[in-house]
Amino acid sequence: xESKFFELNDSDNINEFIxxxxxxxxxxxxKPKIKNQLYFDTFDWKLxxxxxxxFRESQNFYLSSLDNKVQIDKIEVNKKNSLSFWQDxxxxxxxxxxxxxxxxxxxxxxxxxxxxxxxxxxxxxNEKTVVMVSLNKVYRFNxxxxxxxxxxxxxxxxxxxxxxxxxxxxxxxDLGLKETKKNLISSILExxxxxxxxxxxxxxxTLTREMTATDAAKTIFFxxxxxxxxxxxxxxxxxxxxxxxxxxVAVRRIRSALTQIKxxxxxxxxxxxKKNFAILGKNTNRLRDLDVYLLEKEKYTQMLSDDLSSGxxxxxxxxxxxxxxxxxKLTRFIKTEKYKKIIINFETYLEKTSSDSQNAPxxxxxxxxxxxxxxxxxxxxxxxxxxxxxDSTPDPVLHELRIECKxxxxxxxxxxxxxxxxxxxxxxxxxxxxxxxxxxxxxxxxQQQSLKEMLNKxxxxxxxxxxxxxxxxxxxxxxxxxxxxxxxxFSKSFGELDNEDSSKLFRKLFYIKSEMTQ
Amino acid sequence: MKTIAVYSMKGGVGKTxxxxxxAYLAANEGKNTLICDLDPQAASSYYFRIKxxxxxxxxxxxxxxxxxxxxxxxxxxPCLDLLPSKxxxxxxxxxxxxxxxxxxxxxxxxxxIKYEYDYLFLDCPPGISLISENVFNASDVILVPLIPTxxxxxxxxxxxxxxxxxxxxxxxxxxxxxxxxxxxxLHQETIKKMxxxxxxxxxAEIPYRSDVEKMGIHRKPVPAFFPNSDATKSYIELWKxxxxxxx
Numbered sequence: 001x002e003s004k005f006f007e008l009n010d011s012d013n014i015n016e017f018i019x020x021x022x023x024x025x026x027x028x029x030x031k032p033k034i035k036n037q038l039y040f041d042t043f044d045w046k047l048x049x050x051x052x053x054x055f056r057e058s059q060n061f062y063l064s065s066l067d068n069k070v071q072i073d074k075i076e077v078n079k080k081n082s083l084s085f086w087q088d089x090x091x092x093x094x095x096x097x098x099x100x101x102x103x104x105x106x107x108x109x110x111x112x113x114x115x116x117x118x119x120x121x122x123x124x125x126n127e128k129t130v131v132m133v134s135l136n137k138v139y140r141f142n143x144x145x146x147x148x149x150x151x152x153x154x155x156x157x158x159x160x161x162x163x164x165x166x167x168x169x170x171x172x173x174d175l176g177l178k179e180t181k182k183n184l185i186s187s188i189l190e191x192x193x194x195x196x197x198x199x200x201x202x203x204x205x206t207l208t209r210e211m212t213a214t215d216a217a218k219t220i221f222f223x224x225x226x227x228x229x230x231x232x233x234x235x236x237x238x239x240x241x242x243x244x245x246x247x248x249v250a251v252r253r254i255r256s257a258l259t260q261i262k263x264x265x266x267x268x269x270x271x272x273x274k275k276n277f278a279i280l281g282k283n284t285n286r287l288r289d290l291d292v293y294l295l296e297k298e299k300y301t302q303m304l305s306d307d308l309s310s311g312x313x314x315x316x317x318x319x320x321x322x323x324x325x326x327x328x329k330l331t332r333f334i335k336t337e338k339y340k341k342i343i344i345n346f347e348t349y350l351e352k353t354s355s356d357s358q359n360a361p362x363x364x365x366x367x368x369x370x371x372x373x374x375x376x377x378x379x380x381x382x383x384x385x386x387x388x389x390x391d392s393t394p395d396p397v398l399h400e401l402r403i404e405c406k407x408x409x410x411x412x413x414x415x416x417x418x419x420x421x422x423x424x425x426x427x428x429x430x431x432x433x434x435x436x437x438x439x440x441x442x443x444x445x446x447q448q449q450s451l452k453e454m455l456n457k458x459x460x461x462x463x464x465x466x467x468x469x470x471x472x473x474x475x476x477x478x479x480x481x482x483x484x485x486x487x488x489x490f491s492k493s494f495g496e497l498d499n500e501d502s503s504k505l506f507r508k509l510f511y512i513k514s515e516m517t518q
Numbered sequence: 519m520k521t522i523a524v525y526s527m528k529g530g531v532g533k534t535x536x537x538x539x540x541a542y543l544a545a546n547e548g549k550n551t552l553i554c555d556l557d558p559q560a561a562s563s564y565y566f567r568i569k570x571x572x573x574x575x576x577x578x579x580x581x582x583x584x585x586x587x588x589x590x591x592x593x594x595x596p597c598l599d600l601l602p603s604k605x606x607x608x609x610x611x612x613x614x615x616x617x618x619x620x621x622x623x624x625x626x627x628x629x630x631i632k633y634e635y636d637y638l639f640l641d642c643p644p645g646i647s648l649i650s651e652n653v654f655n656a657s658d659v660i661l662v663p664l665i666p667t668x669x670x671x672x673x674x675x676x677x678x679x680x681x682x683x684x685x686x687x688x689x690x691x692x693x694x695x696x697x698x699x700x701x702x703x704l705h706q707e708t709i710k711k712m713x714x715x716x717x718x719x720x721x722a723e724i725p726y727r728s729d730v731e732k733m734g735i736h737r738k739p740v741p742a743f744f745p746n747s748d749a750t751k752s753y754i755e756l757w758k759x760x761x762x763x764x765x
Contacts, residue, residue, distance in 0.1 A: 062548075073548060074547065074548030121594070126567040126568075126569065127567060127737075128566070128567035128568060128594065129594040157592075158591070158592035158594075159590055159591055159592035159599055160568075160589070160590060160591030160592055161591070161592070
């Protein structure tokens with residue numbers, strides 16, 4: 001049984017409402033309470049998307065389900081300082097749940113609400129509470145202003161008293177109350193999410209088959225630039241590492257789209273933008289590397305025995321310092337005119353360009369045709385390359401294949417709205433297994449290289465250096481072994497893409513159409 | 519779900535008060551808690567103003583599953599539910615005796631709800647009968663309130679002997695002093711001697727206070743009507759200690 005929610009918009013009617021309840025039932029009332037609740041979520045709304053809310057009320061944090069206000073967990077927090085990551089919470093089941101739901105994202109304050117709550121308890125002949133009616137007058141704080149949002153009446157059932165609950169619920173329309181599908185909190189949070197851009201980090205576009213290539217490309221680029229801009233603030237405020245990560249992914253997608261959606265814009269413009277976005281990539285490389293190392297800290301430490309892992313502490317302290325400097329450097333860069341111009345120039349260019357202007361051979365071609373042509377071609381290139389790989393193939397060939405796979409993945413993502421969702425998702429699933437394998441292989445390689453580089457550059461006292469060298473040496477050996485193991489899995493994961501089922505699906509979706517138009 | 523039985527062979531030692539107040543404190547921490555009233559006197563049901571439905575009889579109870587689910591009632595407090603009992607529970611042993619697994623049935627009865635609750639408190643009837651043996655088998659912790667008198671201690675030792683004879687796990691039995699009157703010499707002396715002699719003795723003591731008796735007038739747990747009283751404080755101490763021993 002779940003609570004039911006009603007709206008009582010006319011504030012003047014509250015007393016009348018209470019009076020009518022008093023007459024109709026035996027009641028007892030609690031003193032009105034004023035509750036101040038701070039709601040939290042991640043930038044990409046990880047909790048709300050799972051119908052969860054996290055809020056703080058005085059010294060307690062509550063995790064509860066959104067729809068029926070079932071309290072899932074509660075934890076007392078003594079510290080006044082802010083809690084950002086799941087690791088910051090005291091050990092509890094709530095912490096464990098946050099771990100699963102937040103992963104590496106930080107929580108930030110979404111909204112500050114004040115609720116004046118009056119609870120009327122409806123009693124039976126034994127004076128046992130059988131239903132609760134809670135009246136909530138909800139205000140929102142906007143800096144120092146208090147803004148009235150709405151009056152909500154909540155009818156709360158008590159287990160084992162279903163008939164009494166139904167009676168009270170049935171009585172509400174007689175009092176002029178309308179039932180609402182969603183409770184007030186969920187509407188408020190949902191509204192806040194939509195107003196703030198409903199950030200997901202994923203490409204969020206709908207193309208139509210009749211669109212010209214120019215219009216489609218513009219749609220894709222606008223969405224990606226929006227993602228870049230949405231993440232600027234989080235990078236500057238140093239909230240968590242995902243802002244930079246999403247920023248970089250969007251930049252990489254822009255660069256990939258510029259290269260891969262061929263001959264839609266004039267060559268000279270494409271060249272200029274490619275150069276500009278490469279600058280953004282370059283300026284963020286080091287900070288991302290450092291983020292990755294620091295995120296791996298625990299994993300690295302666990303790989304080594306206790307006496308070896310002590311050397312790592314020295315390394316990580318140094319990296320943490322460097323990260324601070326790099327973060328400031330990047331923040332400064334994002335504030336420069338140079339950076340702002342790169343973004344604005346691209347946006348203005350997109351706004352100005354229309355498919356009428358015959359600037360490039362593919363400008364006016366239907367996007368469906370182009371999409372099929374590009375995807376089909378890339379798919380076949382990958383099959384050709386992948387089939388040649390055997391146990392004696394040098395590592396760089398696998399790296400090349402990884403990059404080709406990433407290109408195909410991006411193409412599929414750019415154009416997925418043109419094709420049936422269930423079929424593209426199957427293809428992406430097959431491709432993902434191969435990508436994961438190649439990605440692991442590459443990560444392990446890159447980690448070894450950077451550890452080696454770190455070792456060469458590391459400057460510290462000689463006795464410390466010994467320890468550090470031993471730790472890093474140990475890690476490199478482990479990573480090398482892992483890389484070898486991952487490589488053994490390659491043929492299996494390639495088989496996910498290179499098989500009859502996948503090939504049939506690729507042909508069905510992308511081949512025939514490209515045949516027709518050629 | 520952790521099952522905590524509040525049990526004593528003797529009556530009138532503060533079993534129900536302990537079960538009700540401890541369960542209230544557990545629920546107050548946001549843990550989903552169920553009190554199962556097993557006593558035909560139905561005192562804990564009375565404290566929460568809950569009446570069992572007419573059809574709910576021992577034969578329904580021992581069926582478990584849906585019958586339990588249907589008859590659980592919410593108390594006036596968040597996270598705290600109660601499964602009421604009634605006078606016909608006096609026939610519980612008869613109902614159990616008719617079963618094959620007559621000594622381990624209770625564990626099965628709560629199988630369906632074990633993911634719904636964090637804690638299950640069993641408010642047990644006095645005596646040592648088939649339902650008591652079921653309680654012993656189903657519990658993670660058996661709390662035994664002891665009035666610091668010679669007779670109480672003697673009964674408690676009998677319980678330990680019974681466990682030994684039945685080859686049951688004695689390590690889950692935790693006694694604590696209940697209804698303690700510090701002005702009584704006998705109480706003082708018994709308290710001084712006892713814990714040294716017996717294992718698992720809890721440090722927390724529940725004093726004899728009229729506040730606890732007033733539960734019958736207010737029909738509420740003590741912390742709900744006298745949150746700052748001595749009695750409340752002692753139950754909080756007991757709950758804190760209990761949390762450290764729950765496996």
